[in-house]
Each structure stands twice: as C-alpha cells, then as structure tokens.
Amino acid sequence: MDSESVESIEMWNYGSFDAFSFSLAVDNEIRSGTSSNLGASSPLHSFASLLDIAIRSRTSSNWETSSANSYAFGLDNAIRSRTSSNLETSSAYSFAFGVDTAIRSRTSSNWETSSTHSFAFEEDRTPSNLGSFRVPSFSSGVDYVIRSSSGGTDSETSPVHSFAFAAGASQMAANVTGHVAKGLQLFSREELVAATNNFSLHNKIGVGSFGVVYGGLLVDGREVAIKRNETSPKMKEFQEIVFGYLVTFLGRLHHEQLVGLVGFCEEEDEKLLVYEYMKNGSLYDHLHHKGSVELNSWKMRIKIALDASRGIKYLHYYAGTNIYRDIKSSNILLDDTWTARVSDFGLSSLMKAVGTIIDPEYYGQYVMTAKSEVYAFGVVLLELLTGKRHILCGEDGGTPLSVVEFAVPPILDGDLAKILDPRVGAPHVNEAKAVELMAFTAIHCVNLEGKDRPSLAEIVVNLKRALAIICDSSTHDSISNHTIFDVSE
Numbered sequence: 456m457d458s459e460s461v462e463s464i465e466m467w468n469y470g471s472f473d474a475f476s477f478s479l480a481v482d483n484e485i486r487s488g489t490s491s492n493l494g495a496s497s498p499l500h501s502f503a504s505l506l507d508i509a510i511r512s513r514t515s516s517n518w519e520t521s522s523a524n525s526y527a528f529g530l531d532n533a534i535r536s537r538t539s540s541n542l543e544t545s546s547a548y549s550f551a552f553g554v555d556t557a558i559r560s561r562t563s564s565n566w567e568t569s570s571t572h573s574f575a576f577e578e579d580r581t582p583s584n585l586g587s588f589r590v591p592s593f594s595s596g597v598d599y600v601i602r603s604s605s606g607g608t609d610s611e612t613s614p615v616h617s618f619a620f621a622a623g624a625s626q627m628a629a630n631v632t633g634h635v636a637k638g639l640q641l642f643s644r645e646e647l648v649a650a651t652n653n654f655s656l657h658n659k660i661g662v663g664s665f666g667v668v669y670g671g672l673l674v675d676g677r678e679v680a681i682k683r684n685e686t687s688p689k690m691k692e693f694q695e696i697v698f699g700y701l702v703t704f705l706g707r708l709h710h711e712q713l714v715g716l717v718g719f720c721e722e723e724d725e726k727l728l729v730y731e732y733m734k735n736g737s738l739y740d741h742l743h744h745k746g747s748v749e750l751n752s753w754k755m756r757i758k759i760a761l762d763a764s765r766g767i768k769y770l771h772y773y774a775g776t777n778i779y780r781d782i783k784s785s786n787i788l789l790d791d792t793w794t795a796r797v798s799d800f801g802l803s804s805l806m807k808a809v810g811t812i813i814d815p816e817y818y819g820q821y822v823m824t825a826k827s828e829v830y831a832f833g834v835v836l837l838e839l840l841t842g843k844r845h846i847l848c849g850e851d852g853g854t855p856l857s858v859v860e861f862a863v864p865p866i867l868d869g870d871l872a873k874i875l876d877p878r879v880g881a882p883h884v885n886e887a888k889a890v891e892l893m894a895f896t897a898i899h900c901v902n903l904e905g906k907d908r909p910s911l912a913e914i915v916v917n918l919k920r921a922l923a924i925i926c927d928s929s930t931h932d933s934i935s936n937h938t939i940f941d942v943s944e
C-alpha cells in the first residue's frame with residue numbers, strides 16, 4: 456500500500472500478548488501475535504469468523520479445507536467446526552458462542568453441564584468457573600472481554616494462547632460501556648437533551664435510516680450532530696446492530712476525511728450517536744437544492760472529489776473489504792472549511808448484514824464488491840461535473856435518465872463542454888485539462904464491468920493530479936487558493 460493508505464487505526468492490543476491464534480474484526484482484518492494478516496506467513500492455528508460467515512484458518516481461506524482445530528460462529532448463529540456445520544455432531548474441541556449468547560460445546564448445548572475443554576464467555580461476563588476448566592483456548596465475547604483458563608477477564612493480563620473476537624454487534628450494544636472504541640465519550644441523555652434544546656424541531660437538521668438528526672451544542676462549546684434512534688419496533692434490531700457496531704468498532708476509525716463519531720448515549724430504549732458537526736451540510740444539498748456559490752469553481756469541485764476519495768480509500772483499506780459504504784452525495788458532508796468528509800460509513804453494509812440474518816437469499820442476490828463502491832463514487836464525480844442528480848427526470852415527462860447515461864456518451868465523444876454544470880461555467884484554458892482528467896476518471900469508475908473500473912488508489916492519484924494541475928494554473932487566481940484546504944498525506 457502506498458503512503459496514503461497507512462494512516463493508523465487503533466488495534467486491539469494484541470501486540471502485547473503472544474497469541475497463537477488471531478482475531479478477526481468486523482473490519483475483516485485478521486491479526487495474530489506475529490502478523491496482521493492471515494496469509495501464509497502467519498503461524499496461526501486457530502481462526503475466527505467473519506461478518507460474512509466465512510471461516511478461515513492459517514492454511515486456507517476456507518474452513519472446509521482448513522487444518523484448524525477450532526472454529527467460530529457466524530452472524531447467522533450457526534456453529535461450525537472443521538468437520539461439521541453443526542456443533543452437536545462436530546468433533547471440535549473448541550466452540551463458539553452465538554449471537555443469541557447461548558454457549559455450546561462439543562457435548563452439550565449448555566455451558567454449566569458441559570465437559571468441554573474449551574469455553575466461551577457468559578453473557579453476564581462472570582468468568583466464575585473459568586479457573587476450573589482446562590481450556591487451552593478461548594473465545595472472546597461480544598463484549599470484547601477475553602478470557603483464558605488461567606487468566607482473568609482482561610486480555611492484557613491473560614496468558615492466552617489463542618483468542619478470537621466476534622462481531623455480535625447487537626449484544627455489543629447491550630454491554631457496551633467500558634468496551635467502546637477508545638476516545639469515545641459516553642454522554643448522559645440529560646446532556647444531549649440540554650444540547651438539543653430537548654430535541655426541539657428547531658434543532659432538527661435531517662432524517663436518515665438510523666433516525667432523526669439534530670444539531671446540538673455541548674456545554675464545552677463543541678457543536679455536534681446527534682442521531683437519535685426511531686422507536687418503532689421494526690427498526691429496533693437494525694438500530695441495535697448499527698449502534699453496537701459503530702461504538703465498538705467504527706468509532707476507532709479516524710481520518711481527516713471521515714465524519715468522526717464523538718460519542719454516544721444509551722439509556723433504556725434511547726440510543727444516541729454524537730458526531731462532529733459538519734457546518735456546511737451535504738454535497739447533495741449544495742449541488743441539487745441550494746446551488747451554493749462556493750461550489751461554482753472547478754477547483755473546489757475537484758478538491759471535494761479528492762477529499763471524498765481519500766476518505767473512501769481509507770475506509771476501504773482499514774474498515775475491511777467486505778464492509779461496503781453507502782457512497783452517495785448525501786453522505787459526503789462538508790465541514791466549515793469546505794473539506795469533504797464521508798459519513799455513514801458501514802451503515803449500508805450493516806443493513807445487508809441484518810438482511811443476512813432475516814433472509815439469507817438477500818445476501819446472495821445483492822453482492823456488493825469494492826468495485827461497487829467505485830461505481831457509486833463515479834456517479835458522485837458525474838454529479839460534481841454536471842450538477843445533475845443521480846437520476847434525471849426525462850424531458851417533457853419522458854423516461855428518466857441516469858446521470859451515467861446522460862454524461863458518458865458526450866465525454867467519450869470529446870464533447871465534455873456539453874454536459875458540464877453551467878453554474879460553474881466553461882473551464883478556463885488551464886482548468887480544462889484538470890476537468891477532463893476528472894471526467895475520464897468518472898467514466899472509468901462507471902464502466903459496466905467491475906474489472907474495468909479503477910482502484911480507489913488510482914482514483915485518488917488521478918484526482919490529486921487534477922487538483923495539482925488546477926492549482927498550478929491558478930496561482931495568480933484570486934479566488935480559490937485561500938479558500939481551499941488541502942489535507943496533507
């Protein structure tokens with residue numbers, strides 16, 4: 456990976472203990488004592504489950520062909536071992552827990568009566584009987600607590616020889632306090648009521664899939680955006696999963712081009728997520744509702760595209776390749792310096808994860824890949840170039856047209872001027888090359904076949920070049936050099 460992609464995220468302290476096994480996080484990263492990668496170079500003996508239910512071991516990316524002696528559970532609650540997809544009939548000596556928190560072993564479906572040699576955690580996190588078991592390995596709980604036969608409840612002090620951690624997000628939410636991503640603040644409901652003037656209509660700034668979004672002012676003077684869960688029972692499961700996932704995992708991701716999660720509040724049925732406030736709202740609103748003058752510059756539009764691509768690229772490398780973002784102009788927010796930042800990362804894939812539990816068919820039919828993200832980002836680039844929405848109403852009430860259908864043919868015909876947003880105007884001679892580069896990047900992103908689309912790294916490189924061209928050409932230009940903030944690598 457190039458230098459752009461090596462911005463750090465916090466790890467799970469595994470470095471301080473000599474695990475022979477590894478953990479795989481919801482971010483799809485696999486880690487061991489000696490490696491952050493499951494690949495052949497890692498001396499792993501155990502494995503963990505993936506959000507996608509695949510099970511992998513040291514020598515294989517597939518459980519069936521693996522020589523692992525342990526196993527993990529899937530989001531679907533099924534328990535699998537090397538020789539079986541069902542624990543009861545399995546010869547596994549280890550076990551896993553299910554999203555239902557039931558604990559099962561080789562000989563029993565109940566921990567208390569089990570003669571298993573391995574163990575799992577208990578929902579109440581009491582490791583009471585742990586010491587009396589001869590467990591050579593263990594599994595962590597949805598609460599991130601790691602336990603071993605001779606250790607306590609803390610991975611730092613535990614002489615564990617193997618471990619795993621699961622992504623049972625809905626239960627994470629239940630026991631989240633104390634196990635959240637470092638740095639996240641726990642708010643009381645009272646504090647957030649005060650910050651939003653009791654969730655007044657006046658403070659309402661939007662509505663999304665998680666619920667209503669309020670602008671708020673914390674007592675320390677920080678402006679925040681607060682997402683409050685809807686109370687309908689239908690939404691409950693989704694929200695619990697999203698909530699647990701965000702506060703335990705996504706809260707660890709930090710990048711200048713992501714909208715940061717500041718903290719959360721969980722009291723009774725109320726779940727609130729507190730984000731950094733993006734003063735200038737969404738790119739979608741500026742392009743399609745407000746027609747803001749700040750965006751009437753090609754330099755600004757290329758800069759926004761570059762910022763967003765960097766955020767997505769970071770997520771792509773650090774949030775895992777099977778967690779797909781909901782890339783659209785309404786999820787690209789602009790802060791007070793007009794720097795674009797990606798929000799809602801991971802939410803759309805989580806909705807599909809919930810879909811997996813409810814309807815496995817859904818998963819099979821709606822396969823997203825990294826290249827789907829690239830396509831979606833190509834659509835955002837075309838929106839920036841044309842000022843048109845993703846779907847355009849047909850002329851005189853005719854058939855609706857996608858921005859891809861609208862823009863790609865003229866770009867390919869060398870008639871870029873025909874589709875450029877007239878609000879920005881024709882690019883100056885020196886700007887034309889940069890806009891052209893962005894346009895060609897966009898049409899490659901929306902290529903029909905994923906294999907023909909560029910990688911996120913390539914997109915970032917192109918947009919960087921486009922910005923450099925335009926900056927060079929406008930050193931004498933009074934507008935933009937002062938208003939655009941480039942984020943250093």
Ligand SMILES: Nc1ncnc2c1ncn2[C@@H]1O[C@H](COP(=O)(O)OP(=O)(O)OP(=O)(O)O)[C@@H](O)[C@H]1O
Pocket residue numbers: 660661662663664665666668679680682714730731732733734736737781785786788798799802
């Ligand atoms: N951190 C934030 N700062 C400022 N405004 C925000 C912030 N987060 C969200 N908003 C505003 O609230 C609106 C709703 O946001 P939210 O992320 O909940 O849903 P969405 O992205 O529009 O839809 P979906 O959840 O379906 O993707 C956004 O369009 C934006 O205008």
